[in-house]
Amino acid sequence: MMITPRRVAICGVGYSTVGRRLGLSVNDLVIQATNAALHDSGLDRSSIDGLCSVGSETLDDAWTLGIAPLNWFHTASAAGPAFAPAALSAIAAITSGFCETAIALRIIQQQPNSAQLLQGGSNSPAAARLAATSDKRQFSTPFGAGNPAQFGGLMMQRYMIEYGTTEEQFGAHAVAQRSHAMLNEDALLRDPLSLDQYLASPFVSKPLRLLDCDYPCDSGSAVIFTTEERARDLRQPVVLVESYALSAIRDQNFEIMADMVRTAPAHCAANLWRRTDLKPDDVDTAQLYDGFSVIAFQWLEALGFCGPGEAGPFVEAGHSRLGGQLPLNTDGGACNVGRRHGANFCIEATRQLRGECGARQVADAKVAAWANGVGPFAGAALLVRG
Amino acid sequence: MQRCIACGHYLHHPKPMCRFCGGGELHWEPVSGRATLYSWTIATRSFQPYFGAKVPYTIGVVELVEQTGLMFLTQIVDCPEELLAAGMDLAVTFRALSDTVTLPFFKPVNTESLSR
Numbered sequence: 001m002m003i004t005p006r007r008v009a010i011c012g013v014g015y016s017t018v019g020r021r022l023g024l025s026v027n028d029l030v031i032q033a034t035n036a037a038l039h040d041s042g043l044d045r046s047s048i049d050g051l052c053s054v055g056s057e058t059l060d061d062a063w064t065l066g067i068a069p070l071n072w073f074h075t076a077s078a079a080g081p082a083f084a085p086a087a088l089s090a091i092a093a094i095t096s097g098f099c100e101t102a103i104a105l106r107i108i109q110q111q112p113n114s115a116q117l118l119q120g121g122s123n124s125p126a127a128a129r130l131a132a133t134s135d136k137r138q139f140s141t142p143f144g145a146g147n148p149a150q151f152g153g154l155m156m157q158r159y160m161i162e163y164g165t166t167e168e169q170f171g172a173h174a175v176a177q178r179s180h181a182m183l184n185e186d187a188l189l190r191d192p193l194s195l196d197q198y199l200a201s202p203f204v205s206k207p208l209r210l211l212d213c214d215y216p217c218d219s220g221s222a223v224i225f226t227t228e229e230r231a232r233d234l235r236q237p238v239v240l241v242e243s244y245a246l247s248a249i250r251d252q253n254f255e256i257m258a259d260m261v262r263t264a265p266a267h268c269a270a271n272l273w274r275r276t277d278l279k280p281d282d283v284d285t286a287q288l289y290d291g292f293s294v295i296a297f298q299w300l301e302a303l304g305f306c307g308p309g310e311a312g313p314f315v316e317a318g319h320s321r322l323g324g325q326l327p328l329n330t331d332g333g334a335c336n337v338g339r340r341h342g343a344n345f346c347i348e349a350t351r352q353l354r355g356e357c358g359a360r361q362v363a364d365a366k367v368a369a370w371a372n373g374v375g376p377f378a379g380a381a382l383l384v385r386g
Numbered sequence: 387m388q389r390c391i392a393c394g395h396y397l398h399h400p401k402p403m404c405r406f407c408g409g410g411e412l413h414w415e416p417v418s419g420r421a422t423l424y425s426w427t428i429a430t431r432s433f434q435p436y437f438g439a440k441v442p443y444t445i446g447v448v449e450l451v452e453q454t455g456l457m458f459l460t461q462i463v464d465c466p467e468e469l470l471a472a473g474m475d476l477a478v479t480f481r482a483l484s485d486t487v488t489l490p491f492f493k494p495v496n497t498e499s500l501s502r
Binding site: 114117118136139140141142143144145146147149150153154155156157158161202203204205206207208250253255256257258260 | 405429430432433438440442443455458459460461487489
């Protein structure tokens with residue numbers, strides 16, 4: 001029997017309680033996020049026959065949740081483009097007929113901060129990590145490098161060298177995202193932010209500032225994918241997957257990429273556009289990974305929303321704000337909603353296409369792009385109102 | 387630096403197989419220690435106990451002259467921040483951090499220009 005590729009829809013989205021060091025276990029986050037997405041979709045657990053996660057063990061989750069039998073399951077590595085491997089492989093599994101309805105999860109427990117890492121000196125968690133260091137970290141840790149924020153600093157510096165992007169332009173991005181977060185009751189950071197406040201915020205790894213970084217937190221995020229046919233029988237407005245792409249490029253080590261400005265998002269975006277008749281101009285809102293603000297800039301250019309090096313001026317001109325030509329990260333981005341590691345972009349894109357975003361709704365949104373990752377790996381999808 | 391005997395490409399990080407030609411015969415070869423500066427970041431916060439007293443310091447990514455795209459993560463020393471520039475010529479300087487640990491850092495070649 002031939003299996004015909006099927007169109008995939010998003011029928012449910014949801015979050016756990018999200019916040020700073022909530023004391024929630026991985027199980028707690030999985031249960032809360034799954035239940036929220038099931039409630040959103042109106043589906044019962046018995047309808048789920050596929051499960052995929054980044055940040056938890058998928059089969060443990062299935063046993064905890066009492067979801068069985070599964071026709072498809074996969075635990076994706078956290079060493080990849082955030083939520084994208086879970087979401088995109090769930091889409092592929094449904095497209096191919098592997099399963100009918102799959103949940104994709106991204107589960108995050110907040111990491112120790114630098115003070116906690118260093119507490120205890122030679123007996124500290126940081127020292128223990130160093131002692132356990134092997135493989136590729138032996139080429140960064142001894143130089144006082146290897147922290148993701150330090151890579152973010154290297155990438156941002158090179159971007160500024162090549163394009164002349166200013167710190168005010170990065171600041172304009174932080175300010176625009178915060179203005180969106182102020183309209184999102186679910187955001188963790190909602191106080192007004194000015195450009196001067198951005199410029200006064202401390203460097204973590206110069207030129208990277210604290211306000212260029214996503215906001216660490218505990219979070220569980222869940223998205224339920226199913227066939228278009230089944231989604232049409234469910235209670236939420238149908239949101240369809242138009243195209244999707246997952247990419248990894250040769251250099252698997254962030255710090256020694258020979259080109260830090262044009263990385264996996266460029267490769268991923270080319271595939272994404274090749275798989276659709278839609279064009280960048282058709283996109284009404286973009287939800288682009290902002291683990292560091294320069295990553296969102298790189299995605300704006302990779303996806304063709306502006307030319308190479310134009311992201312800074314594009315954002316500074318207000319085009320990424322609500323009401324602008326391409327409202328970007330309308331939930332406030334991970335810098336403000338907290339580190340939901342890419343899942344928030346898929347969820348916000350879905351909510352925009354459903355038209356349920358209230359004060360931050362993009363008028364008549366029909367097409368949304370969401371994207372995760374940077375550097376060695378990337379994943380992205382185009383969603384359309386069904 | 388690790389180098390593939392079959393195709394002559396240098397590899398960093400070292401691997402058990404040449405990613406350029408698939409060759410499995412790799413050996414170690416000295417390189418000139420000359421490089422140009424690709425990017426840098428000023429570490430202002432420490433994530434490891436040893437580096438707590440060392441901040442700020444300059445983390446650099448340099449491209450070794452032996453091969454296009456042969457990047458090396460290091461620290462840039464003996465160069466004030468305001469004189470760091472993309473493409474500047476650098477030379478390796480081995481610094482003993484303890485009796486057992488010596489690391490290859492990089493410093494500007496043209497030290498005269500730094501005193502101006």
